[in-house]
Amino acid sequence: xxxxxxxxxxxxxxxxxxxxxxxxxxxxxxxxxxxxxxxxxxxxxxxxxxxxxxxxxxxxxxxxxxxxxxxxxxxxxxxxxxxxxxxxxxxxxxxxxxxxxxxxxxxxxxxxxxxxxxxxxxxxxxxxxxxxxxxxxxxxxxxxxxxxxxxxxxxxxxxxxxxxxxxxxxxxxxxxxxxxxxxxxxxxxxxxxxxxxxxxxxxxxxxxxxxx
Amino acid sequence: xxxxxxxxxxxxxxxxxxxxxxxxxxxxxxxxxxxxxxxxxxxxxxxxxxxxxxxxxxxxxxxxxxxxxxxxxxxxxxxxxxxxxxxxxxxxxxxxxxxxxxxxxxxxxxxxxxxxxxxxxxxxxxxxxxxxxxxxxxxxxxxxxxxxxxxxxxxxxxxxxxxxxxxxxxxxxxxxxxxxxxxxxxxxxxx
Numbered sequence: 001x002x003x004x005x006x007x008x009x010x011x012x013x014x015x016x017x018x019x020x021x022x023x024x025x026x027x028x029x030x031x032x033x034x035x036x037x038x039x040x041x042x043x044x045x046x047x048x049x050x051x052x053x054x055x056x057x058x059x060x061x062x063x064x065x066x067x068x069x070x071x072x073x074x075x076x077x078x079x080x081x082x083x084x085x086x087x088x089x090x091x092x093x094x095x096x097x098x099x100x101x102x103x104x105x106x107x108x109x110x111x112x113x114x115x116x117x118x119x120x121x122x123x124x125x126x127x128x129x130x131x132x133x134x135x136x137x138x139x140x141x142x143x144x145x146x147x148x149x150x151x152x153x154x155x156x157x158x159x160x161x162x163x164x165x166x167x168x169x170x171x172x173x174x175x176x177x178x179x180x181x182x183x184x185x186x187x188x189x190x191x192x193x194x195x196x197x198x199x200x201x202x203x204x205x206x207x208x209x210x211x212x
Numbered sequence: 213x214x215x216x217x218x219x220x221x222x223x224x225x226x227x228x229x230x231x232x233x234x235x236x237x238x239x240x241x242x243x244x245x246x247x248x249x250x251x252x253x254x255x256x257x258x259x260x261x262x263x264x265x266x267x268x269x270x271x272x273x274x275x276x277x278x279x280x281x282x283x284x285x286x287x288x289x290x291x292x293x294x295x296x297x298x299x300x301x302x303x304x305x306x307x308x309x310x311x312x313x314x315x316x317x318x319x320x321x322x323x324x325x326x327x328x329x330x331x332x333x334x335x336x337x338x339x340x341x342x343x344x345x346x347x348x349x350x351x352x353x354x355x356x357x358x359x360x361x362x363x364x365x366x367x368x369x370x371x372x373x374x375x376x377x378x379x380x381x382x383x384x385x386x387x388x389x390x391x392x393x394x395x396x397x398x399x400x401x402x403x
Binding site for chain 1: 258259260261262263266267299300301302303304305308309311312315320321322323324328329330351353354357360361364365368
């Protein structure tokens with residue numbers, strides 16, 4: 001049975017778009033072939049208990065980092081976590097003796113509909129893997145991440161299909177991993193940018209308590 | 213001329229210290245008025261992603277630390293100079309926290325600009341972003357990612373692009389700091 005660790009790098013933890021995307025991915029996994037563990041960096045930040053998380057991650061077959069895009073890159077807490085994990089992996093002797101270190105994937109979601117905005121963050125993850133001695137496989141860059149969290153109705157479900165298909169393909173990959181790294185995949189819900197922006201702006205106006 | 217200078221005081225590398233001292237020395241001998249924030253990791257909290265700055269407080273962060281001070285004065289400057297170690301082709305954690313916390317200076321609304329989406333500006337003016345990354349072992353691929361990232365950040369911060377420099381050794385400091393000063397249209401004042 002393959003062990004897969006999902007690391008949620010959103011400061012909003014369980015109440016985040018990343019959490020939704022992880023849950024959606026885990027739902028596709030065959031629980032007879034895989035065992036999934038979810039780690040929330042926001043929780044580690046509060047407890048300070050990084051050691052057990054690192055030990056667990058190092059023993060996994062595959063790691064999936066899921067996080068929102070902050071300023072075209074991983075959020076500060078995610079970057080901090082990667083730095084600490086790198087230090088752990090490079091100093092832990094038992095870990096260095098292992099024949100095969102975990103394969104790494106990523107799910108990055110942007111608030112803008114353009115999925116390619118995630119490209120710098122995915123490159124940063126690949127650089128991290130090279131430094132930490134992990135095997136980078138590929139990443140999924142998703143546009144309109146906030147929309148993905150919305151409750152499904154028929155229209156929304158239809159719009160979400162391109163992203164759901166990409167998550168399903170990621171599941172196949174997690175269950176039957178490729179030997180070599182692949183190209184990153186960029187995907188957004190099926191709707192024009194002007195409609196997404198119009199709807200998002202309307203929602204922001206409704207949420208604003210102080211109007212400017 | 214008002215300039216904002218952001219440095220990572222948690223980084224104890226010789227290259228980082230020399231680069232910061234070189235730039236501060238040059239700025240001190242010019243007519244530039246610099247507001248310098250040297251930030252340590254314990255000084256700043258991460259952005260919570262709570263959106264309070266967008267929906268409740270009209271552009272003010274709810275966390276009352278140095279991150280808020282920097283965000284509050286960000287648009288008062290003509291230039292924002294960021295000195296950061298390059299980590300995986302990104303900024304250091306401390307500098308990344310700062311950049312995440314500058315978000316309140318934009319409005320949440322999305323607009324199309326040159327065929328791509330960006331946030332609507334909250335204010336009329338924003339500083340020109342100047343980013344100086346450093347690291348003796350930064351790979352070429354990491355350097356390219358860092359430069360592309362800084363330029364994308366500048367677009368988010370309402371500018372066309374950023375001016376990006378990468379310093380890999382002490383022998384490059386005089387050249388880079390001189391270029392930064394020249395970029396601001398300032399000449400070194402010799403006594």
